[in-house]
Amino acid sequence: MYEGKIIKFYREKYQITQEQLGKGICSGTHISKIERLQTEYAPEIVALLSQRLGINLEHEMKNLKNIKMRLNHWHNVIIMQLFEEMDTIHEELEHLELIKVSEYVNLYNLLQARYLLMKNRTDEALILIKVIQKIEHKLTPYDSNLLKHVLGIYYLANQDYLNAIQPLKAIQDEVYNNPEYYYHLAVAYHSIESPIMAYFYADKSRQFFKGINNYIRVIDAEMIMTIQLKDDGDFTETIKRFENLIQGCELCNAPHRKAKVLHNLAYEYYRRKKFEPASRYYKDSLSLKDKESSPYLLSLEGYIRSSFLGCLLPPDELLQLAKEGLETAIQKNDLLYINLFNLICYLLQFKEHEYYEYLYDRALPMFKKFGFVYLIHRSKKELFNYYSKTNQTSKALKIAEVLINH
Known part of the structure; x- marks a missing residue:
């Protein structure tokens, strides 16, 4: 059944008509029927057609099968x-x-x-x-x-x-x-801050990856599971899990995975307002990433914020890093990081009014459009605190109502 398909493919590739191909061998009508698998044919005819096309039919048949x-x-x-x-x-x-x-x-x-x-x-x-x-x-x-x-x-x-x-x-x-798709479901649920569903699907994917002895992907799944865990009071159990993942990455010689683990550990410190270790782990993550990549920009944003909030580096030095990040984001036409680095530039220049105006008018609508749940929630909390501090009571109440519903 494959012979006709092969002959038709190469005939059309070489722009030969059925009549031209069949001249001295058989009629164009017969070739048409061979190509459409509508007739019986002698092996000798197919051999002559293949020779005229310059193909090894047996080899082509093997490739197709x-x-x-x-x-x-x-x-x-x-x-x-x-x-x-x-x-x-x-x-x-x-x-x-x-x-x-x-x-x-x-x-x-x-x-x-x-x-x-x-x-x-x-x-x-x-x-x-x-x-x-x-x-x-x-x-x-x-x-x-x-x-x-x-x-x-x-x-x-x-x-x-x-x-x-x-x-x-x-x-x-x-x-x-x-079942690999369970992992992608886990990533999606984690990104919209649905920890129970994220943990559930990450665990299912981990079982699959273990079953096929793919320990690199096991690390991916276990990292998502670790991120979903609630605090154990002193944070030691979470740190231990991350350290085990880092060790696993080193044993598997997986620097890209290690960069992800370091970034997520940095964020866990950041959200606990432990800015010095957060900054350190963000920096370690940056050292393993391509400077032109989105993951690099993500860690750079975290590094700048944690260093600024922890008073670890001068604002003008951080501003230079932020401008470099913004330039890369513009070159990549990456709306997320264009917004994030514009915000950081306002923050580092202590332009409070411009920061919150940009956050409300530009950044927050973009975060909502693409469903960046964490950034949406963070932005609303920032806006509520700013409106409260500046006595913009009606705006503060409006944001507060949204936060309560969330």
């Missing part, structure tokens, strides 16, 4: 986050032109979108996602669930956490045998 196996392996490598092997398989599949005429072309495009998201090429991934969504009714049940997973990851990559939950929750376990 192995496509699903290679795609499944690529998916597993993506889940395991084995980046070098992932890139190698991607390169191999890019040169396997027959994918385009195989029955697995949709699976390939979905995994290609997933690969692009892992490379932070979200715009390219979205183009593929939109193409696949147009033919969603034609997808196999597995591919349909994979599309939901990829869509959820796309929303996470764009920090649109509320929209990420809907497709991820719609995934059918009985059809889609990839």
Whole structure:
């Protein structure tokens, strides 16, 4: 059944008509029927057509039959986050032109979108996602669930956490045998400050990652679980968990994971107003990150704030760091960090009125639009304190009502 598809693919690739290909071998009508799998044909005819096209039909048949196996392996490598092997398989599949005429072309495009998201090429991934969504009714049940997973990851990559939950929750376990999506649900719930759901799904993903002996991803899941835990009074149990995660990252030679763990430990100190260790751990996290990346900007924002509130560095030195962060955010056209670093610049220049005006008019609406729950809540608390201090009673009461409802 594959011979006709292969002949049609290469005939069209070389821009040969059916009559031209069949000249001296068989009629164009017969080739049409071979390509559409509507007739029996002699092996000798197919051999002559293949020779005229300059292809090794046996080799091409083998490639076509192995496509699903290679795609499944690529998916597993993506889940395991084995980046070098992932890139190698991607390169191999890019040169396997027959994918385009195989029955697995949709699976390939979905995994290609997933690969692009892992490379932070979200715009390219979205183009593929939109193409696949147009033919969603034609997808196999597995591919349909994979599309939901990829869509959820796309929303996470764009920090649109509320929209990420809907497709991820719609995934059918009985059809889609990839519990990795529990981890992405955990990330989404954590980001909208839903600790119970975040812990629940992180634990389920941890069990999956343990089952496939992927200890790097186990660290990812356990980090989310650790963040959700309530204080144990003196914070020692939480610190111990983070130290164990840091040690795990070192044993696995995983500096990117270690950077994440350090950042989250810094934040735990920051929210307890322990600014000196917060600043130190943010700085350690920064040293392991790419200066042009969003994770770097996130840790930089935390480092500047904790250093300022703890009076650890002069404001003018911190202002220079904030301006560098703002410049990077503008180059990346990253609205979140453009807003955050503009706020920090006002803060470091002690421009109180401008800070709160920008927070209310620009930053808070943007935080609401994309569902940044923590930043929304933090902004409202800041605004309430400012309005109360400046005797803007009606505004303070309005904010207070929102905070109580929250």
